[in-house]
Amino acid sequence: MTDIIQAVINGVLTGALIAIPAMGLTAIFAVLRYVNFAIGPLATCGAFAAWVLNFRYGWPVLPAMAGSFVTVAAIGLAVEQAALARLRPSGALTVAIASIAVGIILENVLRFSFGNDLRAFDLPLMRDWRFWGLRVGPQQLQTAGIAVAMMAGVFAFLRFTRYGKAMRAVADNPDLARLFRMEPGRIAMATVALGTGLTGVGGALLGLDSAIDPMSGSRLLLPVFAAAVLGGLGSIPGAVAGAILIGIGEELSLLVIPATYRSAIGFLTILLVLSFRPGGLFGERAA
Amino acid sequence: MTNSTTRRRFLASSAILAGSLALPIRAMAQDGPIKLGTLTPLTGAGGPYGPVMADTVKAVVDGVNAAGGVLGRQIEVVSEDDQTNPEAGVRAARKLIDVDGVSAIMGTWASSVTTAVAPLCWESGTMLTTVSGADSITLLPHEGYIVRTQPNxxxxxxxxxxxxxxxxxxxxxxxxxxxxxxxxxxxxxxxxxxxxxxxxxxxxxxxxxxxxxxxxxxxxxxxxxxxxxxxxxxxxxxxxxxxxxxxxxxxxxxxxxxxxxxxxxxxxxxxxxxxxxxxPSPAEGSAAYKALTELTGIASPDPYTTQIFDQVNMVILAIAAAGDASGTAIRDAFRTVSQGDGKPVHTALEGLEALAAGEAVNYDGASGPCDFTAEGDILDCxxxxxxxxxxxxxxxxxx
The missing domain is CATH 3.40.50.2300 (Response regulator)
Known part of the structure; x- marks a missing residue:
């Protein structure tokens, strides 16, 4: 029983990490209707941005996260303007494929700038807390806390601000939104900034927990994509729920199957969801 | 767009084709540079090692070229990145073998990459020298085309x-x-x-x-x-x-x-x-190790750098000993320069001199004595x- 509770705790902590970039992915899909596969390398960009601020300039964790958000949002906007937006008339698939290309370019830019070496944040490592035969890491809790705060922030933004409401409106019906004098173009850009910025913070949080190299974000792409699909592409609450479920699923699976097959859980989830509930758990555009 | 082949066009293209066939391809292959490939991980988990390995091969070859090359020909090194990934490794190996026409591929690092690349090498008669450790590698039906400097x-x-x-x-x-x-x-x-x-x-x-x-x-x-x-x-x-x-x-x-x-x-x-x-310990203090540190300027080279240094030296010596730069010739001559009763040599240059003087050579390397079993494993480490x-x-x- 302790095993199961421990696995659930571990899963929630991992899921909180996956949730942030999954929210970014799904937000971009909701408004622009394409899957941005560059989010893996964008997450890596976020991790490196935060690392530079923390390690080279000595910024504490929270300001470094904010810096990471801004940097990656800027990169995301630049990529969208320079490459992806022009391809949008050719269809979502073209844009998605172009985003893979963008991802490869970004990853190699990082590689040329920072090299292949592993880098870690300048933070002390703490032993876990133990209670009732369970253990929880203070750092994981902090990371999960930041993730939850970000989720709350995004929900509040979408629900209560003009821009947030406009985003939801455009996601729901671009033509109708235009009638109400919302500019889908500007809203789209704001969404890209939000989505890629979130991805950047997700990458940075992941880096805090482990270590970063030019591939660390790409390794995360599958669970992030699986989380967004499970929750229903386009649904922000869905992405969060999907991420937590994938996290728990992967950890629980360790109790019954060898650890080496853990990645398969992501694929298996996508397969099952697409077979039985193609719209995902939260259906289409539930945000 | 019409797709008709006019008589004129047919004649023109036939003439071009005939003309290209008449070019002395065989002569080109013999007189051009000898091509050797490196396939090291420049990215991925092996990323910290691969770039230095590729540079080391180039440094050795530059030295040999400056001294007049091998068999009167210059050597050209083509370096590719296997990304520590079997799939990328296979693509890069295909390019090295089919496009560049290298006679040897040196330096595959991850065992998974070496395992994937190996069949391309033995099927095309390309020598493969590796630093991978998985014992399954030398158990492959490689017909002698694989030699490794890493203990299994x-x-x-x-x-x-x-x-x-x-x-x-x-x-x-x-x-x-x-x-x-x-x-x-x-x-x-x-x-x-x-x-x-x-x-x-x-x-x-x-x-x-x-x-x-x-x-x-x-x-x-x-x-x-x-x-x-x-x-x-x-x-x-x-x-x-x-x-x-x-x-x-x-x-x-x-x-x-x-x-x-x-x-x-x-x-x-x-x-x-x-x-x-x-x-695996490099042979610190050996003459080859000293030559390597002088050549690269690295005070304590990692084991893979010492191993690929030995690999390129032995490949060059095998070419010289065989009097032929094909992969098959390298395979057949490899153990005549790596072991036996010949004069102990520690660099390709030293060995080339001895071979030119008609002596047999036994290469002793920076990674160890570099003596191999018939399967391609090192005897001592x-x-x-x-x-x-x-x-x-x-x-x-x-x-």
Missing amino acids: TILQGQKFGEFTVELGAGKVFFMSPQTPFADSQFSEITKVVEAAGGSTEKLIYDDKKPSYRSEVDEMMAFGPDVVVLGGYMPDTTVLLKDIYRAGYEGKMLAFAYSVNQKLVDALPAEVVEGIYTIA QFRYEQVKDGAFTLLKIA
Whole structure:
């Protein structure tokens, strides 16, 4: 029983990490209707941005996260303007494929700038807390806390601000939104900034927990994509729920199957969801 | 668009085709440069090693070219990146073999890459020299086209097992990602540890995860005296953090290629303190080792750099000894320059002189004596045992 509770705790902590970039992915899909596969390398960009601020300039964790958000949002906007937006008339698939290309370019830019070496944040490592035969890491809790705060922030933004409401409106019906004098173009850009910025913070949080190299974000792409699909592409609450479920699923699976097959859980989830509930758990555009 | 072939167009294209056939292709192949390929990981888990390896080959070849080349021809090095990834490795090897027409590929690092690339090499008659350890590699039906300078994992597994026993371990836990050598390494460790009355357990994990908390829980539940880490650097970094967080206080033993100075620098000191590492030991103090340090300017080259230095030297000598630069000629002549009663030589230049003077040569390298079995494994190798103390590696012994 302790095993199961421990696995659930571990899963929630991992899921909180996956949730942030999954929210970014799904937000971009909701408004622009394409899957941005560059989010893996964008997450890596976020991790490196935060690392530079923390390690080279000595910024504490929270300001470094904010810096990471801004940097990656800027990169995301630049990529969208320079490459992806022009391809949008050719269809979502073209844009998605172009985003893979963008991802490869970004990853190699990082590689040329920072090299292949592993880098870690300048933070002390703490032993876990133990209670009732369970253990929880203070750092994981902090990371999960930041993730939850970000989720709350995004929900509040979408629900209560003009821009947030406009985003939801455009996601729901671009033509109708235009009638109400919302500019889908500007809203789209704001969404890209939000989505890629979130991805950047997700990458940075992941880096805090482990270590970063030019591939660390790409390794995360599958669970992030699986989380967004499970929750229903386009649904922000869905992405969060999907991420937590994938996290728990992967950890629980360790109790019954060898650890080496853990990645398969992501694929298996996508397969099952697409077979039985193609719209995902939260259906289409539930945000 | 019409698709008709007019008589004029047909004649024109036939003439071009005939003209190109008339070109002296054979003569071109004989008089042009001899092409040798490096296929090292410039990116991925082997990224810290591959670039230096490729540069070393170029430096050796530059020296030989400056001295007039081999068989009166210059040597051209074509370097490709295997990305520490079998799929990318196969693509790069195809390019080296089919487009560049190299007669040897040197330096494949990860066992998974070498395993994937090997069939392309023996089928095309291209020599493959590797630094991969998985014992399955030389068991492939490679017809002699594979030679490796790295001791195989059966030997490495024995050393790991013996050392854990030496550390007083009763219970040994082996954690490794899925690699071609994980099973054989574990079974060799198990043999040695069980013979000494201990017990072992293994966990094969997925090396692409951001966290290994649950895996570490499984390890802690076994209560090991020594944890053997079989992974590469990126996954081992993440794993070590989680092992520390879990409060593990026992000993740890790892491959020196994963727990290296870069990993030690990247992690807090208390996480890596006391980890033991094992690596095939370069032949420090040998003439070839000295030549290598002078050539590259690196004071203490890693084992792979010493190995690829030996590989390119032996390939060049084999070409000279065979009087032919084809992959098959390199294969057939390889052991005539690597071992035997010839004059001991330590660089290609030294060996080329001796061969020109009509002497037989026996290459003694920077990584060791470089003598090979018929299967392509090295006969003799020393190992280097180190321990992390205060953020630096302390040499315990070479044996």
